Amino acid sequence: MKRKGAIKNEKKFMMIFALILIVSSLGQVVSAAGKEVTVTVDSKKVNFPDGKPIMEENRVLIPVRFVSEALGANVDYKNQTVLIKQSEKNISMKVNTSIVTTGDKKIFLDVPARLQKGRVYVPLRFVSEALGAQVDWNSKKFLVTITTASATTKPTDPKDPEQQPEEKPEQKPEQQPTTGNKPFEWDTKKSDLAMELFKNNVKYANGKVTFTVPAGSSAQFLSIQSGLVNLQPGKQYTYPEGKGSITFAKIYAKEDYIESYTVLLDKNDESLEGKYKNLENDVIVAHDFVKNNKLVSSDSTLTEVVKSAQSR
Secondary structure (H helix, E strand, O other), X not given: OHHHHHHHHHHHHHHHHHHHHHHHHHHHHHHHHHOOOEEEEOOXXXXXXXXXXXXXXXXXXXXXXXXXHHOOOEEEEEOOEEEEEEOOEEEEEEOOOOEEEEOOEEEEOOOOOEEEOOEEEEEOHHHHHHHOOEEEEEOOOOEEEEEOOOOOOOOOOOOOOOOOOOOOOXXXXXXXXXXXXXXXXXXXXXXXXXXXXXXXXXXXXXXXXXXXXXXXOEEEEEEOOOEEEEEOOOOEEEEEOOOOEEEEEEEEOOOOEEEEEEEEOOOOOHHHOOOOOOOOOOOXXXXXXXXXXEEEEXXXXXXXXXXXXHOO
């Protein structure tokens, strides 16, 4: 009886100890979430009128428009794609993808761009990789310091930022699903990944999407609930429709090229602008690629994409 009592007390102690650890870790998360991330460009504080920088799994995500304009770039938003012009450099990135196109070159980021409350958010790495600025992160002060090559030594008071109002992306009228209206466009340079995914792999059934990550490629699942999850090549995964997206990418090192596709599990995703609001028993595939030095964006239902792939 004493032994049983001792075991019972040990179990109770372990449960209490585990609860203390959970509460402690939650307190740390809440504390981190409560801190505001400050961003400066050449010692000048960047003003964020509405969309603020956010912390997510030790990554800093920033509203791309405010920081890009602070770096002297012009920003536009069309067809779920951010278009940035900086001097002679043209940069584009579609929402829900990790691919940044600059000229005829592609850059692969570790976190996809996302549309959140009318603002497009990108990882901090975007600033250094695409915009060519030096970026430093002070985790103690929650401070992002961005320095350009043309920075002057004259200090600027970060408490007195120059405020520039910004218009939100143009709200387009809702459209009906486009299934069958415009054929899905395939990458004209590479399609190995497309065939590995959509000929006889990605399947939809009973409200779930099942697939195996092709060997030699990378895949990530992203949702607000679980954050970013890296998926392993060769393993099978199943996700329910409703929330989140899955991005697949294949890098062709010799050609300096990236082929990528995003499966959107949420038909009401902001980036789709209501085009698929009446869609039932299916999910959406989005794809963008460079054609004649221009970014081409295409999307359709998984059913249509599979049909198209099997007919190639």
